[in-house]
Amino acid sequence: MAPLRARRRVLGAxxxxxxxxxxxxxxxxxxxVEDLTHRIALALDNARLYAETQAVAVRLQRSLLPDLPVVPGLRITARYSPALATAQIGGDWYDSFVLPESGDTTLIIGDVTGHDLHAAVTMSQIRNMLRGIACDRREPPGMILRRLDLAVDALYSHRTATCVYALLKGQEGGPYQLEWASAGHPPPLLVTADGDTTYLWEAHGLLLGVDPHAERPSACLPLPEGSTLLLYTDGLIERRGESMDHGMTRLRQHAAALVDQDIDELSDELMNGLVAGAHDDIAxxxxxxxxSDEGVSP
Structure with a gap:
């Protein structure tokens, strides 16, 4: 009988x-036998450390994600899935909050390049900077992203990130309109109550951190009642050896088929149906x- 000993711990025998x-x-x-038990113990201990590291990474990433606002008449939900194939921390994030004075609801999705602790820290800081700029400046989304780009260039000159910054405008119960700008991020997907789908390609610009002085346009679109808007990171549509168009078509088809579901069920089904084969974090x-015939949701 020989003990399975590694790093001053006995894991078995x-x-x-x-x-x-x-x-x-x-x-x-x-x-x-002594050599064999030493090798077995190291393998077991490495597996234990890997599982603990992955769990810590996931807890850290989730702790950086915000609580969503409760806005009368609107249903807002979010999901996050870590890259299961790696214990690395990603830079994906989402955010939503109500702006002071105007009462507009922000809808934000973003992704900082890299998969390490520095990427997660940078993500958190960029998110907080965007919050501060948005609350301080009542400007179009394109101008807000331009100000954020200037800050990213000054503080994180070797980092790039993608982001969609959108404002939902309208009185409680509607009608609503969406103003948005994109910094190199996959386009939002609009799904009507009838299941028609449209990718919002307008107001698409460079990644953050590439050219802070570039002009960033904004776009505006009236939203049909009962429609669903999806903002997501590239992990939801990208697959190795597959074109981005194929992944976007897959998302469009899944979302259209689920449009009659409750928004929470739709989000769960999208994540369950599309996360297989993903090699990146997903937000x-x-x-x-x-x-209009439903009245205002509680």
Whole structure:
């Protein structure tokens, strides 16, 4: 019997038995068993450390994600899924809050390049900077992203990030309109109550951190009642060896098929149906507008 010992911890024991008619263990056998148990213990301990590191990474990432606002008449939900194939921390994030004075609801999705602790810290700081700029400046989304880009260039000159910054405008119960700008991020997907789908490609610009002085346009679109808006990171649509168009078509089809579901069920089904084969973190932010005949949701 030999202990499975690694890093001053005994993880178990290996027991070997020889039946009658076999010679007793010799010194060479004992040395072989000791080497074998040492290798087994290291493998077990590495697996334990990997699982603990992955759990810590996921807890840290989730702790950096914000609580969503409760806005009368609107349903807002979000989902986050870490990259299960790695213990690395990602830079994906979502955010939503109500602006002071105007009462507009922000809808934000973003992704900082990199998969390490520095990327997660940078993500948190960029998110907080965007919050401060948005609350301080009542400006179009394109101008807000331009100000954020200037800050990113000054503070994180070697980092790039993608982001969609959108404002939902309208009185409680509607009608609503969306103003948005994109910094190199996959386009939001609008799904009507009838299941028609449209990617919002307008107001698309460079990534943050590339050219802070570039002009960033904004776009505006009236939103149909009962429609659903999806903001997501590229992990939801990207697959190795597959074109981005194929992934976007898959998302469009899934979202259209689920449009009759409650927004929470739709979000869960999208994550369950599309997360298979993903090699990156996934963040999803979903908005559901009320139907006029439903009244205002509680």
């Amino acid at each position: 290996l027991t070997l038995v020889r039946g009658e008619g076999h010679p007793p263990w010799g010194e060479a056998d004992v040395a072989l 999803l932010l979903a908005l559901r507008l009320p139907q």
